[in-house]
Structures are given as structure tokens and as C-alpha cells.
Amino acid sequence: MLMLYSNPLSSPANKIRFLLNYLAIPYEVKIVNIAAGEQRQSDFLKINPYGKIPAIDDNGFKLAESNAILRYLADKHPSSVYPKNLEERAIVEQWLDFAANHIALATSKIMFNTYIYRLLAGATKDERSLQDGRLWLDTYLPVLEQQLTKQAYIAGNHLTIADFSLLAALDVAELLDINLAAYPHLKAWRQKLMAESFYQNCHKSYGAAFKEAVGTVLDAVSN
Numbered sequence: 681m682l683m684l685y686s687n688p689l690s691s692p693a694n695k696i697r698f699l700l701n702y703l704a705i706p707y708e709v710k711i712v713n714i715a716a717g718e719q720r721q722s723d724f725l726k727i728n729p730y731g732k733i734p735a736i737d738d739n740g741f742k743l744a745e746s747n748a749i750l751r752y753l754a755d756k757h758p759s760s761v762y763p764k765n766l767e768e769r770a771i772v773e774q775w776l777d778f779a780a781n782h783i784a785l786a787t788s789k790i791m792f793n794t795y796i797y798r799l800l801a802g803a804t805k806d807e808r809s810l811q812d813g814r815l816w817l818d819t820y821l822p823v824l825e826q827q828l829t830k831q832a833y834i835a836g837n838h839l840t841i842a843d844f845s846l847l848a849a850l851d852v853a854e855l856l857d858i859n860l861a862a863y864p865h866l867k868a869w870r871q872k873l874m875a876e877s878f879y880q881n882c883h884k885s886y887g888a889a890f891k892e893a894v895g896t897v898l899d900a901v902s903n
């Protein structure tokens with residue numbers, strides 16, 4: 681059975697769960713407790729030597745990096761979410777990487793400097809990085825809006841793994857007060873996908889799950 685090393689609060693891990701749910705691939709989850717440092721323990725380092733989730737163990741084949749895992753699983757279980765046609769696939773790769781390198785990187789900067797630094801011993805807030813994250817979103821969310829004005833999904837007119845990647849990156853929107861009202865097509869795309877069972881079977885709302893898991897800890901630490 682495929683084993684996913686994951687944590688419900690990890691957006692890169694959640695995009696893998698979206699795909700697994702969508703394709704109905706059987707899997708088990710091993711929760712890695714990041715706050716307790718389990719990702720740096722020797723057992724987990726045998727799965728991913730650089731100690732990050734998500735990672736998978738597919739009957740002895742070990743792989744990390746969420747986009748690499750998405751590509752591997754989508755290739756292993758062929759479907760329209762990862763087209764075989766060279767050009768169609770290349771477009772999916774483009775938006776998959778755009779979601780990771782522009783949107784997820786921006787939201788993770790904001791997330792870290794709004795919440796996460798308060799949860800990690802010794803971590804500090806970096807105001808510059810926070811501003812960079814906001815600036816990147818102001819720059820790149822309009823690009824997504826433009827794409828979704830032309831077509832129903834980010835890489836074309838059908839759902840692909842690029843949508844899973846982007847959806848997970850934007851899961852923090854409510855927590856971070858990202859104003860999607862300014863991007864009506866992006867907002868509608870997100871609402872449509874969040875209503876689907878692949879998403880609902882992962883969580884109803886990332887923001888609610890985050891607050892439930894760490895809200896009391898955050899309340900107890902100073903800003």
C-alpha cells in the first residue's frame with residue numbers, strides 16, 4: 681500500500697491528497713509531527729534525506745517534493761489530469777511550477793511571518809519577506825485571473841494536477857486575508873473545486889483545521 685508521509689496542515693502534502701482522492705488511489709497516511717521535529721528523526725530521514733514532508737513510500741520506492749510526487753503518481757495512474765500529449769503536458773508543467781514558485785512561495789512567506797514563526801522556538805518575523813509575499817501575490821494573482829477568464833482551469837479546459845497544486849497553495853487565503861474578491865474568476869474556480877469530493881474528503885476548510893490545531897498555542901504566545 682502506498683504510504684504518504686504527511687500532516688493535515690501541510691499544503692504541499694494536501695495537494696497529493698487531492699490527487700489521491702481524485703483518482704481513488706488507495707493509500708495510508710503517516711502523520712509527521714513537524715512541531716515535535718519528527719521530520720529530522722532518523723526513521724523519517726530514511727524516507728526523505730532532507731527531512732521535509734510530503735514524501736511517499738510506494739512499496740519500497742521513496743520520493744519527496746510535492747510536484748515530483750504529483751507527476752509520478754499521475755503518470756503511474758494515467759488520466760486526463762496529466763495529459764500524455766507533449767504540448768498539453770508541457771503547459772501543465774508550466775502552471776504546476778508557476779503555482780509552486782510564485783504562488784505557494786508567496787503564501788508560505790506570508791504564512792511563516794504571520795503565524796509559523798510564533799510556533800517555532802527561535803524563529804523570528806521577517807518583515808521584508810512578509811512584504812515580498814504580499815507583493816508577489818499582487819503581481820501574480822492577476823495572471824491567474826487572466827488565465828481563468830479565458831478557460832475553465834489553470835492549464836486549459838479540463839482539470840489537471842496544476843489545479844491541485846494551485847488550490848493547495850491558496851488554501852491559506854482566509855487565514856491570510858488574501859482578498860480574492862478582486863479576482864472573480866479565480867474565486868469562482870476555487871469555490872467550485874473546494875465543493876468537490878476530492879477536496880471535501882481532505883478537509884472542509886484549511887483555515888478551520890489550522891485554527892483548531894494550533895489556535896490555542898497561538899493565543900498563548902505573544903505576537
Ligand SMILES: N[C@@H](CCC(=O)N[C@@H](CS)C(=O)NCC(=O)O)C(=O)O
Nearest residue numbers: 690691692719732733734745746747
Ligand atoms: N518544496 C517542498 C516543500 C516542502 C515543505 O516545505 N514542507 C514543510 C511542511 S509544509 C516541512 O516539511 N517542513 C519541515 C521543516 O522544514 O523542518 C515540496 O513542495 O514538497
